[in-house]
Amino acid sequence: MSLEWFDRVCSEMQDSLESICEDYDELGHMRIDRAAKHPKLEFFVEYEGDEREDFCTLFFDPHNEEFYMEEFDFTAGDTYRQILPDIEEILDAVHESFHNFMDTEVEEVDEDEFFEDHIDESEETYDEDGEVDEAYVDGGAYDVVVDVEWTTPEVLAYSYLDEVEVTYKFGVLKETGDGILHRVNRIFTEDDGTIEDETNFIFSKEEAGAIIELIEGNMDVMEGFDPS
Known part of the structure; x- marks a missing residue:
């Protein structure tokens, strides 16, 4: 390979x-x-x-x-x-x-108007480290900002040498009470730069058990990362 x-x-x-x-x-x-x-x-x-x-x-x-x-x-x-x-x-x-x-971009959206309609900056909340408690969730052509109460810090799930790391943290959406997993994939370049790819996965409490069972029941058919 x-x-x-x-x-x-x-x-x-x-x-x-x-x-x-x-x-x-x-x-x-x-x-x-x-x-x-x-x-x-x-x-x-x-x-x-x-x-x-x-x-x-x-x-x-x-x-x-x-x-x-x-x-x-x-x-x-x-x-x-x-x-x-x-x-x-x-x-x-x-x-x-x-x-x-x-x-295929049929309609040009005024971005300032879009964000005025969807985000009220006066309602931003901050965590104990002074960072905004919010997450971007895929909403189609634009992302939507949702308020999150993060219940864990970033947890390192995987790392390889000084080249790659993957972290997760868990939170709860303040509006709906659903859970959210925030994943960050970081690639460290030779010029001391960092490339980050962030994704969010939202699920209800009722779904959580089925998700855990699916993962546990299929661990044996998954393949680990082979860097060679």
Whole structure:
């Protein structure tokens, strides 16, 4: 298993896309997730206020050393892989996905008006460390801010050398009483930078037991991360 091809493509993608497309140069961004079982490149458009929306995800199969995109066939009801064998096809696929995404943006939303309607800054609450008790939850084109009472600190779930770490913390939504798991995947780069990918998973108390049983009942069929 080798990530050499993945690393080579990562080093060329951003500059190559910016050089072939002026629109992408202005709006497009790339995020690298090297720690996943199948490492991936996520491409997104970033709006004001750090809001972003993904338009393309490239996966890398380290065993076959090939990039692929997942597509859903609505007729057959199946997901299939589109294999991208070389850098030219990879660039074309991302470039096409970017323009398809931009072309389907039918309505331009005034972001200031959106956040005035959904977020009352005067209602922000702070924890004992002076940080805002809130979390961003996926709400479609934009994220929604919800108030959270965090009941645990960040717990280190996984780390590999000084390259990757994954942490979790648990909280309760103040409005609904549902639970929330906040996951942070951090990748430490050679230039002492940090790439972070944050996700939130919300579930009710009634769901918690079933989730725990599903995880415990399937631990033996899961594979651990093999860095070799």
